[in-house]
Amino acid sequence: MAETASPKARKRCAVYCRVSSDERLDQEFNSIDAQKEAGHAYIVSQRAEGWIPVADDYDDPGFSGGNTERPALKRLLADIQDGRIDIVVVYKIDRLTRSLTDFSKMVDVFERQSVSFVSVTQQFNTTTSMGRLTLNILLSFAQFEREVTGERIRDKIAAAKKKGMWMGGVPTIGYDVVNRLLVINKDEAAVVRRMFEEMLTIGSPTQIAARLSDEGVTTKAWTTQDGRVRTGTRIDKKYIHKVLRNRIYLGELSNRGTWYPGAHQPIIEQELWDKVHAVLARNSHERGVDTKIRSRNDALLRGLLYAPSGERMYPTYSRKNGRKYQYYVSKSESRFGAPGKSYERLPAAEIEAAVVAQIRTVLTSPESIASVVRHIQNNGGQVDEASTVMAMARLNDVWDQLFPVERHRVANLMIERVDLVHTDEMQGIRVRWRELGWDTLIGEFAPRGVGAELLEVEA
The missing domain is CATH 3.90.1750.20 (Putative Large Serine Recombinase; Chain B, Domain 2)
Structure with a gap:
């Protein structure tokens, strides 16, 4: 009785094609078509081995082989990870990649998923050590060719610029x-x-x-x-x-x-x-001096104040008759000058005094103190109401003795933002208190804290 050969297991083959330039892709028969035709013809020649093409091709027209940022390549690797492909067919190795590092990463993916890699014009089998060695040698030359080409292009651009030629980019005004x-x-x-x-x-x-x-x-x-x-x-x-x-x-x-x-x-x-x-x-030198002055004389509401439109307000100043006047201006005015402003500039002394008044109210209000204690305790902090009352009272007492930069730091611990409210019915400010930071603040001005020591010195 004659033995019948068992049918070969089916092997799903994906053809990957790539070309670096998108020139001449509108031709009736271009490089992508040639690669695809050669790949499918090779799959047909291996039909006896169970090779069959998958329904979709993976084409990357106009993409460099120097990196893996290619849509079709990403789709190919995703399908390999999902177990939908058994063999990857390319016309030449450098169609897949010109980077030795990228290729080694791809081979790792192929091996994990038991996927073979075949080049139509270069017969290799990546499942053998000799095949991997030969591929790495060829890929090294491909990477070398890419780097030499890049150097040649850069040298050409440099030579053209030395001759005064414009080599592309956004033209400048004029x-x-x-x-x-x-x-x-x-x-x-x-x-x-x-x-x-x-x-x-x-x-x-x-x-x-x-x-x-x-x-x-x-x-x-x-x-x-x-x-x-x-x-x-x-x-x-x-x-x-x-x-x-x-x-x-x-x-x-x-x-x-x-x-x-x-x-x-x-x-x-x-x-x-x-x-x-x-x-x-x-x-530039004068601005540097002014910056140092501002850093020592920091504005209380820097980074905290917002106009009714939601635009941040920035501290600035002007000099007149030898006197310095400090203001808060909108970001648009800071960037484009007075014609670009979205909100009137505010005298710093007045708006800061209004915020400090609210800070002092919070520091002396029994309701606020009780709320702070609950917040710290709910977050696992160990604090009692008596210590909190003393700490907040001390902060209130020493506020005027703090340096401006220290007042700014304390304000940032207490306040998340200050919004200017300007409607037909009212004008004023709305302070949004910061939940975090109170425990740090209380710790500093508790008995034997820095704030307490300052109070004792002043006394």
Whole structure:
């Protein structure tokens, strides 16, 4: 009696295809099609071994093999993890990846799921040590080729920039890009020159930005090579600083932090550039001194005060007739100047006095003290009402002796935020007390605490 050969077990095969560039993908028969056709033909040739194609293909057109951030590859690996694939078929190894590290990680996944890897043009079996060695050698060359290609491209870009050519990116205001060269846009160049000149006369990037915004002047508007329109946005002081420090306007181009003479015409003369940067350097030093002053003289409500719109208010000051006046201004005014403000500036002394009045009320209120005790005890703290009464009374007594920075720290322990309330019916403040931090505060001003010692010294 003749023996019949047992049928081969079915092996589900997935064809993975990739091409780095999306050019020529609109052709009737492209590289992806060629890879796919070769992969399916190979599966058909192995039908006697039980190979069958899965219903779906995994195509990544226009994706680099240098990383794994590819949608079809991620879908392939997910299906492998789910046990839906037995063999992965590619045209060449570098279609799967050009990174040796990524490949070793993929092989680990393949081995855990008992999945084989086959290259149509390079016969390998990853289940053998010799096959893995050969694959790693080939992949090392693929990675080397990718790195050399990257170096060659970077060298080409550097050489082009040294010759003054524009090598892509977002064009800066004042110039348009024509045939890889920067060409002066007269209207925008006038805006750039105005920024530099007004820095000498006005000296305030915030005020310059406010004036330009009032006149409807925006940042660079341009159209990409594929026809997408990028509209300009509102100019703020950060943008002004960026323009004032951009050496492109001197006729130069940058490559890796080094500036080279460009092929484009400058908008700003060296003399004007030097004068403006002398102003910027002097103002930078003055701002540094002011920052140190503010750090020693910290505003009580810094980071806590919010306008009715929900916008944060920032501390600032001005000088007049030798006197210093402190205010809180909205974030929009801080960024865009007075024309951009969303809420009137507030005298710091008045709003801080209102908040301190509420703090003192809480520190001396029996209801508040009882609430604090319950909160600390509910959170596992060991505190009694008598100690809490003494601690809060001590804090109230020494408040005026605390340094401004210490008052700010204590306020942050007690308060989560202070909202300005401005409706038709009323104007005022709403304080949201912070649940956390009270136990720390009570500990500091309890008997034998820091606050208690301060009180004894003052006495």
